[in-house]
Amino acid sequence: MMKRIAHFFMLSCRKATELIEKKSVTRLSVKEKIGLGLHKSICDACTAYEKQSRKMDELMQHHTHTHTSTTNTEALKNKIINGLPEN
């Protein structure tokens, strides 16, 4: 019986990592949640993957924030104003 239950929730690493990404954008179903939890409890690789995936989120988030450019906005303003109709 336990075996059948375990089998019902069994995920491959491919599926488990997909669910890890799914989880970051939307809710998982109860079955998916249990399956992912069980899978991670026995799979070091996917546990490491999840940690790294979250790390990448953090890096991407931060990265885009710190990335600024120095552009000549005066030139841009003139270009925009000149580009408006009736000018």
Place this chain on the structure above:
Amino acid sequence: MQFVMDRNNPAAMVQCWVELYTDELYTWAFYKTNKKETAEDLVQDTFLAAYQGFDRFSGKSEVKTWLFSILHNKIAEHYRKQYKNPAANTGTDLSYFFEPDGEWKKEERPQAWDTDAALLDDPAFTSVLNKCMDQLPAHWNAAMKLKYLEDKKGELICQELEITPSNFWQVLHRAKLQLRKCLELHWFKNK
């Protein structure tokens, strides 16, 4: 800042907005696209749309809020186009990482990274991250960027890209795997 709207002279109003808000809009557009030319075009499109839609601006919300909402749409539209560009739709197959039965390939099994907090302040790392993002196929890159566009929820991103939710996280999954691989090759394995 709040202005008394002179509805009879939209051109003057929009010019005034250009002077006031270009810097902020540009900074945001650049932050979202990482490309100077793209950011400039998006800001210009935003003001043009504001000018054309001047009559629809009720004055109930602040000008700045309204301009930013236009810009957000322009950015999303930009990525939607990029996403749909079929020429760019290639990337590493999942079979690169997984065995046919779905288990990790032995040499691709994730192992803990040696990450330190200072990573975020390291310009060398930033340049590797940039390079790795650029190497992603354009539509994967677009999906990733959209994910970090403010705190958009998945459903919203799907609507913007006009794809199904399952398609979206599958794309995200592939993009993450490839980005991870690239970071590992160019950074974590060299440490």
